[in-house]
Amino acid sequence: GQQVMQIPQYQHVQEGEDFTTYCNSSTTLSNIQWYKQRPGGHPVFLIQLVKSGEVKKQKRLTFQFGEAKKNSSLHITATQTTDVGTYFCAGLKGDSWGKLQFGAGTQVVVTP
Amino acid sequence: SQTIHQWPATLVQPVGSPLSLECTVEGTSNPNLYWYRQAAGRGLQLLFYSIGIGQISSEVPQNLSASRPQDRQFILSSKKLLLSDSGFYLCAWSVQYRPNYGYTFGSGTRLTVV
Numbered sequence: 001g002q003q004v005m006q007i008p009q010y011q012h013v014q015e016g017e018d019f020t021t022y023c024n025s026s027t028t029l030s031n032i033q034w035y036k037q038r039p040g041g042h043p044v045f046l047i048q049l050v051k052s053g054e055v056k057k058q059k060r061l062t063f064q065f066g067e068a069k070k071n072s073s074l075h076i077t078a079t080q081t082t083d084v085g086t087y088f089c090a091g092l093k094g095d096s097w098g099k100l101q102f103g104a105g106t107q108v109v110v111t112p
Numbered sequence: 113s114q115t116i117h118q119w120p121a122t123l124v125q126p127v128g129s130p131l132s133l134e135c136t137v138e139g140t141s142n143p144n145l146y147w148y149r150q151a152a153g154r155g156l157q158l159l160f161y162s163i164g165i166g167q168i169s170s171e172v173p174q175n176l177s178a179s180r181p182q183d184r185q186f187i188l189s190s191k192k193l194l195l196s197d198s199g200f201y202l203c204a205w206s207v208q209y210r211p212n213y214g215y216t217f218g219s220g221t222r223l224t225v226v
Contacts, residue, residue: 033214042202043156045214088156090215100215104155 004091006103013079013110021106023072023089031092032065032072033100038085081110114139118203118218125225131176131190133221135203138184143205145186146215147178150200162186163208198225 003026013019023032031050035043047056049065049072056063060083062075072089086107090100118135125131137143147159158171160178168178175194179187186203203218 035215042217042220043215045216048214099158099161102156102158107153 004089004101004103006089006106008106009104011106011108013076013083013108015079015081015110015112017079018075018077019079019108020073020075021087021089021108023074023091023103025070025091025101027093028069029091029093030069032069033090033092034063034072034074035088035090035102036085037088037105041085043088076108079108079110081112084108084110114205114216116203116205116216116218118221120221121219122222123224125193125223127195127225128192131188131193131197131223133188133201133203133223135186135188135218136184137186137205140184140205140207142183142208144208145180146204146206147186147188148202148204148217150202150220152199156202160188193225195225198223 005024007022011019031048033048034046036046037043047063049063052069053067054065060077064073074087076083086105088102088105090102092100115138145162148156149159150156159176160168160170162168162180165180165183168180175197176188176190201221201223204215206215207213
């Protein structure tokens with residue numbers, strides 16, 4: 001079945017530094033979504049990528065969808081303490097009706 | 113605007129007791145509905161999804177069941193809880209036939225089975 005792998009599982013970042021989390025699928029995706037879950041909270045939808053090679057930015061967050069639509073990345077610049085949380089990617093296959101396959105998430109810890 | 117309500121927020125139940133978690137969505141019709149479980153520090157496991165009243169699909173064999181008695185109501189149940197049922201249960205909805213709008217999650221129920 002479809003597998004969505006996410007690395008790294010944990011990311012310790014010094015405040016002000018940049019980091020990237022990666023998402024890889026074993027199959028081609030129709031789109032990929034990213035979610036953020038703050039500690040103790042619930043996942044919140046951040047963005048969706050649909051087109052091959054698409055790049056979208058939200059302030060310090062840059063999301064990219066691979067050319068083959070099998071991988072994606074989230075790059076955060078100048079990390080802040082507000083970036084703490086777990087970031088999940090979730091892939092959707094064209095024939096999966098609407099059932100997202102979530103990655104295991106990258107837990108981000110920011111040290112001042 | 114659309115809202116999703118999930119309750120209770122926390123629950124401590126003894127092994128062997130029944131369970132009923134409820135989720136309701138407001139401000140939309142015919143939503144896709146989902147139940148997820150998240151173990152501590154782990155990812156999201158899809159338990160059930162529903163595309164309409166009485167239409168439930170199970171993703172993982174388990175001690176749980178789900179029902180959708182009304183269009184915007186989704187219930188997660190168990191007749192006898194196991195210790196392994198502990199976790200963070202999340203209900204979510206998405207626009208039917210437009211999954212690219214993203215999922216909206218409820219605030220979740222933290223279940224501890226003792």
